[in-house]
Amino acid sequence: MKYRISTSGQNMEGGYSKMIDDVQFLIDNVGQNVLIDDVERKVLVTNPIIEEFDTKYIHSLEPIVQGAYAKIDNHTYITIYDEQVKRYDKYKVKCRLCNWHLVTSHEEKILIGYDDLNRPVYEYETVIDGEYACIVEQINFSNTSDQAVNQLDDVIYLTIQDNEAIRQQYTVNSTINYKDTNLTCIGIDNTKNGLLIYKLQK
Numbered sequence: 001m002k003y004r005i006s007t008s009g010q011n012m013e014g015g016y017s018k019m020i021d022d023v024q025f026l027i028d029n030v031g032q033n034v035l036i037d038d039v040e041r042k043v044l045v046t047n048p049i050i051e052e053f054d055t056k057y058i059h060s061l062e063p064i065v066q067g068a069y070a071k072i073d074n075h076t077y078i079t080i081y082d083e084q085v086k087r088y089d090k091y092k093v094k095c096r097l098c099n100w101h102l103v104t105s106h107e108e109k110i111l112i113g114y115d116d117l118n119r120p121v122y123e124y125e126t127v128i129d130g131e132y133a134c135i136v137e138q139i140n141f142s143n144t145s146d147q148a149v150n151q152l153d154d155v156i157y158l159t160i161q162d163n164e165a166i167r168q169q170y171t172v173n174s175t176i177n178y179k180d181t182n183l184t185c186i187g188i189d190n191t192k193n194g195l196l197i198y199k200l201q202k
Contacts (some may be wrong), residue, residue, distance in 0.1 A: 056094075064079060104132070135179075176198070
């Protein structure tokens with residue numbers, strides 16, 4: 001629907017309010033309830049026309065930050081691009097389906113008894129602190145374009161929500177076990193707000 005908005009302040013304000021009302025009407029009537037970082041919000045979810053990965057767009061009257069998790073139809077997505085400026089009186093974010101979970105853990109010392117000399121005997125147990133949905137993919141860039149293409153090689157990229165627990169446990173030279181394969185972190189991109197991108201090598 002198009003609007004003719006006059007340059008006069010009163011008519012422009014009225015047209016702006018009308019556009020917001022129409023967006024709100026769409027969200028109220030064809031939107032769906034989505035958990036955004038565990039907070040339920042009603043938003044409009046659309047699909048790209050053509051997309052290699054399972055990708056969705058979320059339209060909202062309130063901003064959604066890059067790196068936020070979105071629970072859509074019982075699947076977890078992570079926002080990989082956000083628009084901090086309203087376009088057509090709504091915010092729009094792009095999110096992709098998470099295909100793995102990265103686990104943070106620590107070793108806990110547990111007393112299991114005493115030996116013959118009454119000395120304490122301990123064993124160490126791995127305690128899971130958290131599981132974080134992420135995107136794991138093998139990406140390379142074509143020599144003839146700047147478009148990302150899938151290519152089977154030894155480099156794997158892991159994209160995850162930026163948080164202190166992940167930062168502390170996984171640093172350069174850390175090892176991540178992915179599907180029974182130990183991967184070594186050879187680089188971390190933290191230039192995208194809300195996201196950490198780990199470059200891993202077999």
